Amino acid sequence: MNSLAKRQQHALPSHSRLGRPAPFSRPGWQLWPGLTIAGALVLLSAAGLGALIWEASLPDISQLWQSRYLRTVVTFTIWQAFLSVLLSLLVAIPIARILARQPAFPGRAVLLRLMELSLVLPSIVAVSGLVSVYGRQGWFTGFASDWFGASWNLYGINGIVLAHVFFNAPLAARILLQAIEGAPPSQLRAAAQLGLGRWWYWRAVEWPAIKPVLPGVAALVFTLCFTSFAIVMTLGGGPAATTIEVAIYQSLRFEFDSGQAALLAMVQLLVCGFLWWLAVRRGLTASLLPDRRVAAHRTKAGSSPSARLADGTVLGLFVLFLGMPLLAILIRGLPGMGSAFFTQGSFSVNPALLDATVRSLAIALPAGLMSLCAALLILACGTTSKKPAITRLTDVAAYLPLMIPPLVLGTGLFLLFRPSLGSSSEGLMLVTLINAMMALPFVLQMLKGPLGSLDSASRQQADQLGVLGWYRWRWLHWPRMRKPLALAMAYGTGLSLGDFGVIALFGTPGQPTLPVLLYQQLGSYRMDAAAATGLWLVLLLLLLFSVFNRLGSPLNKTGLATKSPRSVPEPEHA
Amino acid sequence: MLEVRNLVFAYPDQESPWNFHFSVEPGQCIAIHGASGSGKSTLMNLLAGFLEPQSGDILWRDESLRKRAPWQRPMTSVFQEHNLFEHLNVETNIGLGIHPGLKLTPEDQKAIKQGLHNVGLEGFGKRLPGDLSGGQRQRVALLRAMLRQKPILLLDEPLTGLDSDARDLLRQLLLQAKARGTLIVLASHDKEDRKLLADSVHRL
Structure with a gap:
């Protein structure tokens, strides 16, 4: 114990030999940047909406029920969103349950990744895949017509709801699966030991786990469908199948009626705002980031051969539903890829495609980075402040962009x-x-859960050791946050890469991004080129996710563990 | 001297609040014992600054600690478990106790290596806490506490659940720390620990 004794003799007075606090450890560093951004977001949103109302003078509110067009638009928007939520959850709940009780089968990880990607799959590309499968000449339509004599029209409410289910059922299933897997381990163990059958497993484990997140998931899916733009633009069938978001676009782009656009924006803000107010108030917002820490628990409910067969059949149908449009995108896109990337046998990228790719990345990467920084600062502010008013402001700022139509925001700011x-x-x-x-x-x-996952024992230790500010970020948060940050950056960039809302209004036709180029090619019936652009967009997205996934993998550095699955826990629920 | 003066604390649903009052000299050990829920851990958390008392004061060398944040207090805690950052290896865990940004001098690194040798954990520096036994983890936690050079050690059941060899080694370490003038507040329900380490016993 000589060295211990030696150190003890010339004891140092402070926790830090530098004699100064850790960098950025003052509470103000965690509070003010986030508060400024949250305030700016609320201000920008209010200013955008306000500018539109100011410019146009809001029309009489009674138009909402007196104008047949507006009445139809509002009721159709609510109706299609309601149907989409209902069907998405009807698909998502059984799929989540099956995936929970079948914890190990070949391809499960790929399927889960595919389900996570549905959030960022560009709508316009996915729609082209859906058309290939369910359109008039589609594979499925042909099969259904030949075998059952059934006919159906993809355009109108059928297609809109189908596309919404295609996008949102996997997302909802992924969140619900996370909720089931996150059930208390003691309950899972007890259920496994008692060998509970399906019905009792549902009542004792699955339903109590799903119940708290279900309203939040429903609110999220409803909002996404309520504010849907690209899907309704491409699959909507005239005034009878127009949503508020598309009506706003038409008002601004073709009718130059910003008053009507502002009125519709107010309706959207009120409906989505009320829904999110309910969800946030009751703490019902579910984490979007999957938790991979959960240990698998085998249940009797999913172990018999007949149960496995039934589960396999349902899962197979779901994979077909999800995979066929993606396969169609691949098959239809491949022939056009040749002319997009090769000229007379030599590698030469089509200039229009190259320009659009560079432009898309030039928008998407900064947008992703900005959203990442803003999210981190807002979260830091929300967790630092103990004042309810500030927490409420950060909550509002965080969800406001979901409620205010981007077109309205963009026009107002313009x-x-x-x-x-x-x-x-x-x-x-x-x-x-x-x-x-x-x-x-x-x-x-996505970041909310991982950032809040530092347990109270670690927080206390860090407080006592003076691991604060930058040091806390470096040693405690960074090892946990590295992967979620990379994934969140990939999602943020991916969402922007596939955007076909704001760019449709503000982009110039001569300088298209990839989704706009795709839309232009579809409009001029250059189907091969359009399919190739769609496939390229999906490949670019996959490349982006792979790169960010690689960047998010932990490095082997002194002090940081390299045995990542246990040593660097993945995020918990938000 | 550490002086706890009428320190009053109650959880929101608690009917009668705790009132702690005692004093200890440097180089001495006070043992606190009592049934589960009698307030041992609460007292430790109050002393460390993890909980805020409703009234009363904590004085160290006649200076109030009440307004001081946990990292500004002259004490280090070692609990029964959860003393280490699970995702960081042993060396890093100890190093963060010496400098919160892990800016270690060669002398610090040498002290860590020597310390690990002294507690029988030579060659364990790169291991994760999860790869150690309970006794080894407690040795790491205690080593970090000692290398932090704080004059007060707050020990909340630090030897509970350990095998006899580990207990003996840790007891020796604590006796040595005491001999060097470290003040120890020990919460323990073990009679033998109290008998061996404590100069005074306080029942809650």
């Missing part, structure tokens, strides 16, 4: 900054800003 917004590059900067805002709720929800 009107606000009009004198200084001259060139197209400035328009693209506005698109970047709005895309970052649109991605914020998702990025924030």
Whole structure:
């Protein structure tokens, strides 16, 4: 014990030999940047909406029930969102249950990754895949017509709801699966030991686990379907199948009626705002980031051969539902890829495709980074402050972009900054800003769980050792956050990469991004080129996810554990 | 001298609050014991600054600690478990106790190596806490506490659940710390620990 004794003799007075506090350890560093961003978000949203109302003078509110068109738009938006939620959950609940009781089968990890990706799959690309399968000439339509004599029309409410289920059922199932797997281990162990059958397993384990997150999932899916734009633009069938978001686009782009756009935006804000107020107030917002720490628990309910066969059949149908449009995108896109990347046998990227790719990345990467930084700062502010008003402000700021239509926000800000917004590059900067805002709720929800996952014992230790500010981030949060941050960045960038809302309004036709180029190619019936662009967009997205996934893997550095599955816990529920 | 003066604390649903009052000289050990829920851990958390008392004061060398944050207090805690950061290896866990940003001098690194040798954990520096036994983890926690050079050690059942060899080694370490002038507040329900280490016993 000589060295211990020696050190003890010349004891140091402070926790830090430097004699100064850890960098950025003052509470203000964690409070003010996030508070400023949250305030700016609320202000920007209010200013955007306000500018539109100011410019246009809001029409009489009675138009909402007197104008047949507006009445139809509002009721159709609510109806299709309601149907989409209902069907998405009807698909998602059994799928989540099956995936929970079948913890090990070949391809499970790939399926889960595919389900997570549905959030960022560009709508316009997915729709082209859906058309290939369920359209008039589609594989499934042909099969159904030949074998059952059934006919159906993809355009209108059928297609819109189908596309919404395609996008949202996997997302909902992924969150519900996480909830089931996150059930208390003691309950899972007890259920496994007692050999509970399906019905009792549902009542004792699954339903109590799903119940708390179900309203939040329903609110999320409802909001996403309520504010859906690209799907309704492409699959909507005229005024009878138009949502508020599309009606706003038409008002702004073709009818130049910003008053009507503002009125519709207010309706959207009220409906989605009320829904999210309910969800946030009751703490019902579910984490979007999957928790991979959960240990698998075998249950009797899923172990018999007949149960496995039944589960396999349902899962197979789900995989077909999810995989066929993706397969169609691949099959239809491959022939066009040749001409997109090769000219007369030599490698040469089509200039239009290259330009659109560079432009898309130039918008998406900064948008992803901005949303990531904003989310981190807002979360730091929300967790540091103990004042309810500040927590409420950060909550509102985080979810506001889900409620205010991006088109309205963009138009309002455009009107606000009009004198200084001259060139197209400035328009693209506005698109970047709005895309970052649109991605914020998702990025924030992904980081919320991991950032809050530091247990109280570790927090106390860190407090006592003076591991604060930058040091706490470096040694305690970074090892846990590295992967979620990379994944959140990938989601933020991916959401912006596939954006076909704001860019449709502010982009110039001569300078398209990839989704706009795809839309232009579809519009001019260059189907091969459009399919190739769609496939390229999906491949780019996969590449982006692989790169960020690689960046998120822990490094072998002194002090940091390399045995990642146990040593660096993945995030918990938000 | 550490002086706890009428320190009053109650949890929101608690009917009668705790009132702690005692004093200890440097180089001495006070043992606190009592049934489960009698307030031993609460007292430790109050002393460490993890909980805020409703009234009363804690004085160290006649200076109030009440307004001081946990990292500004002259004490280090060792609990029965959860003393280490599970995702960081043993060396890093100890190093963060010496400098919260892990800016270690060669002398610090030498002290860590020597310390690990002294507690019988030579060659364990790169291991994760999860790869150690309960006794080994407690030795690491105690070593970190000692290398932090704080004059007060708060020990909340630090030897509970350990095998006899580990207990003996840790007891020796604590006796040596005491001999060097470290003040120890020990919460323990073990009679033998109290008899061996404590100069005074306080029942809650």
